[in-house]
Amino acid sequence: MVDAVRARQLGIVHMLRSRTNVPASELADRFGVTERTIYRDITTLTAHGIPIQAQPGKVGGYRLSPDTALDPLTIDSDHALRLYVLGFLDPGAAATEDRARAVGISDTVQEVIRRLARRIHFDTADWYWRDEGSGHLPILRTAMLAATAVEATWRTKTGSQETALLKPYGVVWKAGEWHMVAARATGGPARYRLNLVDRLVPTDLTFAYPESFSVRDWWAQAMEDYGKGEVRVVLNVTAAARDEMLRLSLKSTSQVHEHDDGSLTIVLFVDRWEWLIPLVSSYGPDVIVTEPEELRTAIAGQLRRTLAVYDTAAPPGPAPPDGLPDDDSRLRSTHGRHPGA
Structure with a gap:
């Protein structure tokens, strides 16, 4: 419904750009x-900065203000990303009229999309890693629109390969990585990181897309469940690390207790404490584990081993500054992903 409204509003803007005056009845x-x-x-359009003027009278209507340049980026980033996934903003996969009509995009809106495609670019490669998974998007676009299965081969956590016939329900872009939400012949959907998929082959096998399924709702629940468990972890956070820690995604079971000096106590309930070692270690003395004792011991051991390497190999130099770096370098280093990924 939201997409239909947005498409209509884009069509209105396009008509106003091509006409001097358009009555509301004609629109x-x-x-x-x-x-x-x-x-x-x-x-709605004027509230978002589109310079539309109303002309009174029997021959009145609407027109774009002749004195104001129209910003071509008239859609929000979320909608732009959806268009990119469908291939309409991807210069490597030009949109065809048949594919546009298949997803309910009219000829009028297609012209707007063609203009936007020259002005919006999604760079799916980051400066320190590369997301190979975006190369599978063209196959997934067709499979999702036609409700046809794909044969996928992917690498598992154990290093082995697995091949299966999958029913693609959707794709999700999160923190620079693409994920496919798909179900096997039997069973419910699961998520597959596309950069771990080595082979994706289209098939002619069709499937019935579940009408009540929502990729957005399923993904939100999957992210909430991921990493949750019964293991209680208590972190004491100094005021210097407060803002960064509050920017991390916490679960519904997490607890945050604020103190008068600006520090925090954060209580997490996780499935395994091991995946917290690299994250907590990166904060040095600004995030301290008080329980469980096993996690405290593991972090202390890692820091001792690191210190031993620097004590013997580090050349003399100026002392490092106190506190945390005043930027988002640590958040960029984890990139919003599971630290053990």
Whole structure:
């Protein structure tokens, strides 16, 4: 529903760009809605900075202000990313009229998309790692639109390979990585990191897409469940690390206790404490584990081994500054991913 509204509003902007004056009744007839709906659309567009002027009188209507340049980026980043996944903003996969009509995009909106494609670019490679998974998107686009299965071969956590026939329900972009949400012949959906998929082959086998399934809702629940467990971890956080730690994604079971001096006590309930070792260690003395004792011992051992290497190999130099770096370098280093990934 939201996509249909957005498409109609983009179509309205396109008509106003090509005409000097367009009556509300003509807009309503063109998009098959009431004039009241057009009034709401115009209000929404002007609220987002689109310079639309109303002309009173019998021959009146709407037009774009001739004195104001229209910003071509008239869609939000979330909608732009969806268009990119569908291939409409991907210069390597030009949108065809048939594929556009298959997803309900009219000829009018296609022209807007072609203009946007020259102005929006998604760089799926980061400066220190490369997401090979985006190369599978063209196959997934077709498979999802046609509801056809794909044969996938991927690397598992143990280093082995697995091959299976999958029903692709959707794709998700999170923190620079693409994930496929798909189900096997039997059983519920699961997520597959596309950069671990070595082979993705389309098939002619069709499947019935579950009408009640929502990729957004399924993903939100999967992220909530991921890493949760019964192991209690208590962290004492200094004021210097407070802001960064609060920016990390916490579960519904997590507890945050604030103190008068700006410090925090964070209580986590995880499945395994081992994956917290690299994250907590990176904060040095600003994040201290008080329980469990096994995690404290593991972190202390890692820091001792690190210190031993630097004591013997580090050349003399100026002392490092106190406290944490005043930027998002640590968050970028984990990139929002599971630290053990």
